Amino acid sequence: xxxxxxxxxxxxxxxxxGASAGLATHLTTIGVADDAAxxxxxxxxxxxxxxxxxxxxxxxSLVVTTIAHxxxxxxxxxxxxxxxxxxxxxxxxxxxGSAIDLGKAVSALVTNPNDPLDHLEVVGRGQPLVHDPLPFxxxxxxxxxxAEATKNAVLTARTxxxxxxKVSLRSDRMVPAxxxxxxxxxxxxxxxxxxxxxxxxxxxxxxxxxxxxxxxFTDALCRDAIPRGARALxxxxxxxxxxEARSDMALVSLYGGLALANAKLGAVHGFAGPLGGLVxxxxxxxxxxxxxxxxxxxxxxxxxxxxESIALARYDEVARWVTGRSAARADxxxxxxxxxxxxLAIPTLSAMGLTAARIPEIVSQSARSSSxxxxxxxxxxxxxxxxxxxAL
Numbered sequence: 001x002x003x004x005x006x007x008x009x010x011x012x013x014x015x016x017x018g019a020s021a022g023l024a025t026h027l028t029t030i031g032v033a034d035d036a037a038x039x040x041x042x043x044x045x046x047x048x049x050x051x052x053x054x055x056x057x058x059x060x061s062l063v064v065t066t067i068a069h070x071x072x073x074x075x076x077x078x079x080x081x082x083x084x085x086x087x088x089x090x091x092x093x094x095x096x097g098s099a100i101d102l103g104k105a106v107s108a109l110v111t112n113p114n115d116p117l118d119h120l121e122v123v124g125r126g127q128p129l130v131h132d133p134l135p136f137x138x139x140x141x142x143x144x145x146x147a148e149a150t151k152n153a154v155l156t157a158r159t160x161x162x163x164x165x166k167v168s169l170r171s172d173r174m175v176p177a178x179x180x181x182x183x184x185x186x187x188x189x190x191x192x193x194x195x196x197x198x199x200x201x202x203x204x205x206x207x208x209x210x211x212x213x214x215x216x217f218t219d220a221l222c223r224d225a226i227p228r229g230a231r232a233l234x235x236x237x238x239x240x241x242x243x244e245a246r247s248d249m250a251l252v253s254l255y256g257g258l259a260l261a262n263a264k265l266g267a268v269h270g271f272a273g274p275l276g277g278l279v280x281x282x283x284x285x286x287x288x289x290x291x292x293x294x295x296x297x298x299x300x301x302x303x304x305x306x307x308e309s310i311a312l313a314r315y316d317e318v319a320r321w322v323t324g325r326s327a328a329r330a331d332x333x334x335x336x337x338x339x340x341x342x343x344l345a346i347p348t349l350s351a352m353g354l355t356a357a358r359i360p361e362i363v364s365q366s367a368r369s370s371s372x373x374x375x376x377x378x379x380x381x382x383x384x385x386x387x388x389x390x391a392l
Contacts, residue, residue: 005215008172008261010138010149010179015254017243020052020139020182024059027090030135030177036089037061041079041103043095043141044068048188052094052139063088067095070166070276070283071102072156073116079106083134090135096197097145097154097283100138104176105153105169107133116155121370122167123157129171138176141185143236143249144197144284146204146257148179156277165277165365175261183243183250191237195344196284198233198249203287204256205229206318206333207266210298210311211374218263225255227321230336237344264374267294267366267387274365281352288346292337293387299330301377311376350392359388 012030014022032038038056042049044066056062063086065079083091083106091110093103109116111131118127138148147153152170159165189197208214209222232248239245260269268290275286295315302309315330322328322336354362363384366372372379379387 002216005217006262007217008151008175009258010176012177013149013179013181013254015181015251017184017247018182019180020185021055023052023137023139023180024056026178026180027060027137030137032090032135034059035061037063037087038090038092039079039083039086039088039103039106040064040092040094041099041106042066043099049094049141052185067098067102070098070154070156071105073120075102076105076109076116076155080109083110088134090137092137092139093147094139094141096140096142096193097147100140100145100147101153101155104136104138104147104174105155107136108153108169108171108174110134116169119169119171120155120157120167121170122368123159123165129173132173135177136174137178137180139180139182139185140250140253142189142193142197143183143186143246143253144200146201146253146255146260148176148181149254149257150261151175154273154283163278163361166273168370179254181250181254183247186246186250187240187243189240191240192345194237194240195233195346196282196288197253198229198236198284199288199291199340199344199346200284201249201253201256202226202229202233203268203291204260204265205252206291207268207374208259208263209318210314210376211264211266212311212376213264213374215263218259221255221259225252225259226318228252230322234340234343265371266375267298267372267379267384270369270372270375271362271366271388273369273371274362275349275354278358278362279349279353285346285352286349288341288344289349289352289391290387292334292341293390295334295337297379297383297387298376299334301379301383306377309376348392349388354388354392356389356392359385362388
């Protein structure tokens with residue numbers, strides 16, 4: 001019997017080379033009035049996106065703000081103030097995950113004027129949003145976070161003792177009204193960004209597939225995305241102008257966003273939030289470095305105390321998809337991940353700034369994260385320590 005499930009997705013998704021050219025028309029379809037001022041959140045150099053924004057300027061009033069790093073609560077508060085002062089009635093996130101997350105947070109907080117801490121997880125009160133956000137449009141220029149299809153925005157906040165930690169502003173109301181996925185926008189991404197974001201995209205289809213919260217809907221997405229991404233990522237890394245590989249990775253990223261919004265993630269992402277807040281390294285690089293060690297620990301834990309777990313058979317399937325070998329088994333997924341990290345030059349956690357002395361703190365924070373709850377097996381404190389020690 002198929003268990004009940006729900007599907008949460010953007011109201012409208014437009015995918016394909018050149019999809020961003022139809023932005024002005026699509027704004028009308030989601031109810032943004034012709035005279036509405038629009039806040040555009042981009043990376044540090046908005047001129048890189050003039051091909052998208054230029055045609056829009058002719059017919060729309062645009063207010064542009066930039067984010068050159070992964071966004072903080074303070075960044076969100078400042079951007080909300082700008083949006084209110086300019087009377088904006090819609091928000092566009094144009095860029096990588098940082099621009100999309102900040103735009104998503106702003107669209108939600110403009111219409112929900114409480115203190116952001118009322119709604120943030122972990123460091124806040126986690127209260128639900130009362131009002132619908134402003135219409136939000138996500139236009140990714142990297143293939144990785146899947147933020148164009150998710151219901152949360154990741155922000156860096158401070159714990160009581162002042163330590164930075166990445167937390168989510170999360171609500172079903174925050175799924176973008178429109179996601180425009182144009183793979184050609186990722187062509188200029190450098191190899192290091194392609195590698196880190198691409199591995200994040202792969203993690204976000206592997207973790208939901210082995211999660212205890214997987215559904216037939218997310219399974220279908222992951223079964224297509226995992227082999228597609230395993231083939232395409234090395235090609236996109238080697239040749240950024242390979243539009244077929246870029247298109248495949250853009251689709252994997254979209255599928256990952258849909259999968260994590262409708263299932264759960266796992267220990268990789270359970271660690272990634274606290275680690276990202278502490279070391280300030282790119283989220284995708286952190287996820288990539290953790291992947292093989294989390295897989296190895298999960299397999300050992302399930303073979304020890306959850307031998308009937310369906311995730312063991314699912315890791316066997318993943319192994320066949322990523323290696324292309326019909327005889328591959330679960331352990332080969334970790335071997336493949338180790339080799340891919342080396343080929344794509346992903347640094348160690350120590351190179352990113354983690355020290356052994358901070359591991360207990362990270363373990364404590366990670367154990368409470370929402371993503372950790374999606375792992376196929378509950379890991380012990382000792383197992384969590386071991387993952388980080390090996391990833392150093």
